[in-house]
Amino acid sequence: MPALTTTKIEKYKPTKNTEVLSDGNGLSVRFRKSQSGVVSMNWLYTYRVGTQSNYITIGEYNEFLSDVDAKIFEMPPATKLSLANARLIALFFKSLRDRGLDPKEYIQTEKDRLPIERQRLIDEELAQQKEAEQKAKELLRQNLTVKDMFDAWIVDGVRRKDGNEVLHRTFNKDIFPLIGHIPIKDITEHELRSVLRQMVARGVNRTAVLMRNSLAQMFSWAEKRQPWRKLLAEGNPMDLIEIKYIVSPDYDMDNLRNRRLSESEIFELSNIFKEKQSAFDNAPNRRSCERPISIALQCAIWIQLSTICRSGEMLMARWEHVDFEKGEWYIPRENVKDNVNEMMVYLSPFALNQFRLLFEETGDTEWCFPARHKHNEHVCIKSMAKQVGDRQSMFKKGNDGEPRKPMKNRRHDNSFVLGGGKDGAWTPHDLRRTGSSMMQALGIPNDVINKCQNHVFAGMSKVDRHYLLHAFKNEKKSAWAELGAKLVTIFNNEFNASTIED
Numbered sequence: 001m002p003a004l005t006t007t008k009i010e011k012y013k014p015t016k017n018t019e020v021l022s023d024g025n026g027l028s029v030r031f032r033k034s035q036s037g038v039v040s041m042n043w044l045y046t047y048r049v050g051t052q053s054n055y056i057t058i059g060e061y062n063e064f065l066s067d068v069d070a071k072i073f074e075m076p077p078a079t080k081l082s083l084a085n086a087r088l089i090a091l092f093f094k095s096l097r098d099r100g101l102d103p104k105e106y107i108q109t110e111k112d113r114l115p116i117e118r119q120r121l122i123d124e125e126l127a128q129q130k131e132a133e134q135k136a137k138e139l140l141r142q143n144l145t146v147k148d149m150f151d152a153w154i155v156d157g158v159r160r161k162d163g164n165e166v167l168h169r170t171f172n173k174d175i176f177p178l179i180g181h182i183p184i185k186d187i188t189e190h191e192l193r194s195v196l197r198q199m200v201a202r203g204v205n206r207t208a209v210l211m212r213n214s215l216a217q218m219f220s221w222a223e224k225r226q227p228w229r230k231l232l233a234e235g236n237p238m239d240l241i242e243i244k245y246i247v248s249p250d251y252d253m254d255n256l257r258n259r260r261l262s263e264s265e266i267f268e269l270s271n272i273f274k275e276k277q278s279a280f281d282n283a284p285n286r287r288s289c290e291r292p293i294s295i296a297l298q299c300a301i302w303i304q305l306s307t308i309c310r311s312g313e314m315l316m317a318r319w320e321h322v323d324f325e326k327g328e329w330y331i332p333r334e335n336v337k338d339n340v341n342e343m344m345v346y347l348s349p350f351a352l353n354q355f356r357l358l359f360e361e362t363g364d365t366e367w368c369f370p371a372r373h374k375h376n377e378h379v380c381i382k383s384m385a386k387q388v389g390d391r392q393s394m395f396k397k398g399n400d401g402e403p404r405k406p407m408k409n410r411r412h413d414n415s416f417v418l419g420g421g422k423d424g425a426w427t428p429h430d431l432r433r434t435g436s437s438m439m440q441a442l443g444i445p446n447d448v449i450n451k452c453q454n455h456v457f458a459g460m461s462k463v464d465r466h467y468l469l470h471a472f473k474n475e476k477k478s479a480w481a482e483l484g485a486k487l488v489t490i491f492n493n494e495f496n497a498s499t500i501e502d
Contacts, residue, residue: 179195
């Protein structure tokens, strides 16, 4: 029968430095007194192997077992070495001996094995976590969407001159709401074709063509790269899209827009400017009167018409590049479409006068056309097209194909509709076509007109590009002067209501 009790152990006062109290079944508690008088109590288990007596130090009385020892003794974590638990451990040791095992050797074997087992379990858990992460990544990869592809492409696959602004705007408007959420592995020609058809249904054929081109560029970029290549294993759906069967039957796929302003329309436009200014000047209450067309917009229209420049080149112009004494306007290469060539425009008296009028308005800034709400920046290169288009609202349609509703802080009238609208809307780019056609009607050679437009022909041979270096300075100067003179006659109403073709 066990000889010890908790009270007896805790109240026992050893008289020697080392004393042992036995509980029976090989279990005992050893008391040791230090030189300072502090008494420690440790559980021991003693057993015999043959004639040899062995003992095992189990641990300090009423202290916690280590995690390793608790696992070896098959006891819960955070087990205290109370009398009751020490007896259970003694019984555990007895069961080992009954099975022919040496308790001390068993403990050492387990202490050697458990860290290896623990590391194996950790490795297995890590492997399972890694496998789960790989499966999650693969699942995510398998479900990458059209929007995900665009986000990758816009960063690594395309860089347009506007900083990809148009791509962001058009995809946000026409692509993402309809198919942006569809996984790439599930996207088919049918969804893509449906998007383009919806654009055509609201009357924006040209926009649909440009969107088709952008989508084709994006998918072509993606099918050469992972993970998109794997997701497009069944083929590039854009290869199956034939835009000519999607746009309206009467749409010109070559986009050969031929809208030009007749001489009578040019005269009409100049009168619109004058009439609105006169109405404003003579209004009894200017606060409630419609404001006239801004000088900047008027000058922009006449400068583009008289120089046949691109609107972007003009709207990015700096005053340092305009030489009033020489009558020259320098367009640096970075402002030219595709950065093909720098350009020197020899200003006619008509064009030079427009720059002088503009200088009175904006000459205190760095830019010929400064932004209103941004410090030290030129106006947005699309602002002119918007201002002209907003004043021809009868030709504008909304996303639903119906007449476009007024936009906040934008004009919405038909004050720039010319010729009663019978020839449709006109755009700033049509002024470039109009001026070029007027030059042609004046008998100016096509080569000179193309030089005035700063055109570069891809088909020009390498030999020609190397040897034919004539700058056409005098020819261009004469061409712009003739165009300017022709515009003066139109402004003075010295024409016969003729068209450019006449």
